[in-house]
Amino acid sequence: MSDIGEHSAQTSLAYDFPLLGVFWSVLWLFLWIMWLVLLFRIVGDVLRDDELSGWAKAGWLAFCILLPFLGVFVYVMARGRNMGRREIAQARAQQEDFNAYIRQTAAGGGTGSVDELARLSEIRARGDITDEEFRRAKELVLSGHRPAEHPGSTTLPASGR
Incomplete structure (x- = not known):
């Protein structure tokens, strides 16, 4: 009889069901x-x-690394309200930098260093430059600077050509 009582008092755990x-x-x-x-x-x-400041950053990082769960929760409570604002500001700054780069590249006439080198090679082949x-x-060109319109004009006086 005691065997039946023990069997009915047995509890089922979640891991009993796969x-x-x-x-x-x-x-x-x-x-996790x-x-x-x-x-x-x-x-x-x-x-x-x-x-x-640098010390505040070091303090927050140390807090989040040494006491990860507590550090994360305290940071979210203390500074979480502005996390989204800072992330949006950074995304806008990156987008503005990208747009400025695109405008700068487009304003350059679209000629790349390969086109510049080909043009210089043609000028040299004609004998216009040494x-x-x-x-x-x-x-x-390879360092990222644009040569003068007539590369030889930098070495010769203006009256020479």
Whole structure:
């Protein structure tokens, strides 16, 4: 009789049902990954924030690394309200930099260094510039500077041509 009483008092755990065990494992994995994402966003926010001094950044990073769960939660409570604003400001700044780069590149006439080198090679082949002038102009193009419209004009006086 005591055997029947022990059997009816036995409790079932979630891991007694395989599908429920998989659900709990996936839930814990998801929560762990979400916490890691939040930790990396906080580290990025700390490093990106221009209002914090170097010591404040070091303090927040040490707090989040040494006491990760507590550090993340305290940071979110203390500075979480402005995290989105700082991220949006950074995205806008990156977009403005990209747009400025595109405008600068488009204003350059679309000629790249390959086109510049081909043009210089044609000028040298016609005999308008010497090999030394070609070499100097090629170095300018490869270093990212544009050569003068007539590369030889930098070495010759204006009345020479």
